[in-house]
Amino acid sequence: MVTTSGPLRSHCPINFGLEIFGDKWTLLVLRDLLLKGKRSFKEFQSSEEGIASNILAERLARLERTGLVTSARVESDSRQIHYLPTTDCRALLPLLVEMAYWGARHDPRTAAPEDFVQAYERDRDALVLAMAEVGAQSAGAAQSVRE
C-alpha cells in the first residue's frame, strides 16, 4: 500500500504521483533502483547527477514510509543496507520508460543509446518487460530469501 504523509492537495491521479515523486531527486533514485539495479546508499550517491547525502537519506526514508522501498541489512556485511523496490514501485517502470523516451527524443544531446528509441518504437511493451529484469530483485523476493 502506498501512503502519503500529510493531506493531499487533491486526489487527481496525476497529482497523487506528484505528491510522492514530484521533485528533482526522487525519480532519479527510483531510476537507479528500477533501471540500474542499484541497492546501497553508496551506489545511489555515486550517480553522475551528484545527490547530496542528506537529501538522499531523506528521500530513501520518505520512499520507505510511502511504501515504495524496503530496506534490509546485508547479511555478509552488516554495515551495508540494501534498498529494494516494492511491487508498487515496480509499477512505475512504464512511467520511467515513457519519460526516458520523451527525453531521448527531445534532448539533442541525449545520452540515451539510439537502440533504446528504436526498441521503444518497435515494441514498447517488450521493452518495458526487458527493462524490468534489471531491477528485478523486488522487496518480496528478497524477503523470501531472508526468511
Added chain:
Amino acid sequence: MVTTSGPLRSHCPINFGLEIFGDKWTLLVLRDLLLKGKRSFKEFQSSEEGIASNILAERLARLERTGLVTSARVESDSRQIHYLPTTDCRALLPLLVEMAYWGARHDPRTAAPEDFVQAYERDRDALVLAMAEVGAQSAGAAQSVRE
C-alpha cells in the same frame, strides 16, 4: 525545439525531463493544458490544487522559454492571453496517461473515474489518442488560425 536554461546535471533522458518538469507544479499546468484544455491564466489558477499566482506566472514563462508552450493575446478580449501546447508538449501525453494510471491504481481515494482504468487496460494507445483530443488545439494550429 526544447531548450533548458542552465547546464544540465546529466544527459540521462530521465534527468532531462526532470530538469524541465521535475517539481510539484509544472506537470499540473501541463495536465490542465493537455488533458483539461485550459488556456488562460485564470483557468490554470482555478485548479483545485491552488497554485499561487506568482508560481503560475513563473512556470508559464519558463515553459514558454523551454519551448513547451506558446502564448498569444486573445483577439476578442485583449486582456486575455491564451497559452497553447507545442508539438513537443503534446508528446508528453503518454507520460501523463501513465502517471494517471499509476495514481488511479495506487491512491485508494483516487478521483479518477473507474472507466479510465478500464479503458487503459483495454487499449492504452486508443486511450491516449482519445485524450489527445481534449487539448487538441496546438500552438501550430492556433498559429495557422492567427495568420
Added chain:
DNA sequence: GTTATTACTTGCATATTACAAGTGATACCA
C-alpha cells in the same frame, strides 16, 4: 589495535515556495 568503509547526521548559507496584497491595462455598463 589501527585504519578504512558505510550510512548516515549536523550546521549553516542559499534558493525556492507560499501567502497576502497591490498594480496596470483593458473591458463592461449606466
Added chain:
DNA sequence: TGGTATCACTTGTAATATGCAAGTAATAAC
C-alpha cells in the same frame, strides 16, 4: 464618459527546502 470589474500579473516577506562541507557511530579489514 466615468465608475466598476476583470485579467494577468508583480511585489514583499515569511516559511520551507536544498546544497555544501564537515563530522560521527558502527562495523569490517588488516
